[in-house]
Amino acid sequence: MRLHTRLFGQDYVFENLYDVMAKANEEKSGDELAGIAARSTKERVAAKEVLSNIKLKEFKENPAVPYDQDEVTRIIIDALNLKVYEEIKEWTVGELREWLLATENGDREIQWIRRGLTSEMISAVTKLMSNLDLIRAASKIQVKKHCNTTIGGKGILAARLQPNHTTDDPDGIMISLLEGLSYGVGDALIGLNPVDDTVDSVVRVLQRFDEIKKKFNIPTQICVLAHVTTQMEAIRKGAPTDLIFQSIAGSQKSNEAFGITGDMIEEARQLALTHGTAAGPNVMYFETGQGSELSSDGHNGVDQLTMEARCYGFAKKYDPFIVNTVVGFIGPEYLYDSKQVTRAGLEDHFMGKLHGLSMGVDVCYTNHMKADQNDIENLAVLLTAAGCNYFMGVPAGDDIMLNYQTTGYHDIQTLRETLNVKPIKEFEEWLEKVGIRDEDGNLTNLAGDASLFL
Known part of the structure; x- marks a missing residue:
């Protein structure tokens, strides 16, 4: 898993997966209060570039809170459809974003893919989307x-x-x-x-x-x-x-x-x-x-x-x-x-x-x-x-x-x-x-x- 990039003539190195995730997030005062936010717009862009190339399997293997310490993690991981997950685990976060925005039969295909996604994967792809991306992708999904x-x-x-x-x-x-x-x-x-x-x-x-x-x-x-x-x-x-x-x-x-x-x-x-x-x-x-x-x-x-x-x-x-x-x-x-x-x-x-x-x-x-x-x-x-x-x-x-x-x-x-x-x-x-x-x-x-x- 690559946790570094060179951008705008400067090297950016991130400590771990969730350091990348925090710094790739759009500006939020809560992340700043917690001391985990990107320190500049350039660092945020660098984190997004790194995040876009991380494979989905890294999020299953590295949940935000360890499996043995947290009930929410266990509920998320235990609900995963492993057959769907195996088909998409080598995708990068950037590829998931492109797929969500490009899929024609959005409702049916998204119903299939969600079974192989953990919450951390969904959070990751969200960080790469613009506001219009979020509107477009969500508009494809009907939940009754x-x-x-x-x-x-x-x-x-x-x-x-x-x-x-x-x-x-x-x-x-x-x-x-x-x-x-x-x-x-x-x-x-x-x-x-x-x-x-x-x-x-x-x-x-x-x-x-x-x-x-x-x-x-x-x-x-x-x-x-x-x-x-x-x-x-x-x-x-x-x-x-x-x-x-x-x-x-x-x-x-x-x-x-x-x-x-x-x-x-x-x-x-x-x-x-x-x-x-x-x-x-x-x-x-x-x-x-x-x-x-x-x-x-x-x-x-x-x-x-x-x-x-x-x-x-x-x-x-x-x-x-x-x-x-x-x-x-x-x-x-x-x-x-x-x-x-x-x-x-x-x-x-x-x-x-x-x-x-x-x-x-x-x-x-x-x-x-x-x-x-x-x-x-x-x-x-x-x-x-x-x-x-x-x-x-x-x-x-x-x-x-x-x-x-x-x-x-x-x-x-x-x-x-x-x-x-x-x-x-x-x-x-x-x-x-x-x-x-x-x-x-x-x-x-x-x-x-x-x-x-x-």
Whole structure:
């Protein structure tokens, strides 16, 4: 494995594979904070040149965290299809990039090749792609999953209705929920981030969600984003639950910081399959975000993009309905400004799709980050072009409980009309039935008026 190159009249020598990986990454404040980023643009280009000539087999033989020390590594390696891997292991990272961009029957052929790729290989090829490369490659991949409805597929843009409330007041939640529905939002999921992470509170909110879903015969999924153990106890107490949620990370140490293990996630999945209220078979919902491993000191000296890719390798085992990267939520310590957030959103979406996940993005920023609403609208347009499965839907794009900015109810419909994409089919038919959406895909005069449900 060659770890050096001469470029611009200067010699560049890298310590090991993951030194190359870190320095080949696009500029990220998290990598700089960890002390592993390229020190100049020239060094970054040199690292990309070296990375492009490294063979895929090197990543299987040298995972980011040793196999015997890390559950996530074992899950990724044990899931590898060795027959496919043997056919491609001598490819270089550069050759994989060329193949992904050139393949004509992208969806079918990419489904085949992903079975022989580890998360580290996917991270590596991502580092060699431009933003447009990431959009083009991701747009070739359709991933469909079914809970109560079917998400994914070409020309579909769904949204999670996120009616968060500062006190988890059921009536306040309900008003936000009904307003979101009136804008055509909620086909991916109706999902609340709770203030009160107790079993009784989770049960209460789920019961209200279920009541509304049944009263208006809404084809969607419901979930409360409490800790997985809280949701499991709520199910055991009889709470109606379609999806079980959990934040996940790319290393065993960081998952332990979240209070989870792989066995716990599988136990939750089996509980949802046997005692949940969804049709299935996809009953899990995961969230990720670049930099979370560094914040819990579980990054093992590896760059944040590679650790994010490993999140998706972990998630894949549990066949989730949806995964989303909360791309700008962690803060400027990890993604400093809109340029870095845009890059990370395109990277994460592509990597999730290449893993075979139904991938969404919380296109967002915090108020102490160098970004604004125009920046996330730009990213939402790019991701819609890339075939992103879903975004968030929040009143006016301002989450008053989590204190961050994301896509609003009205943004979702604007994207659908502008870029000619539609809601999930079952939900689209429901919108037309209740008179919110017409046959041409436009919202009617009833849109935005929650009183139509009262």
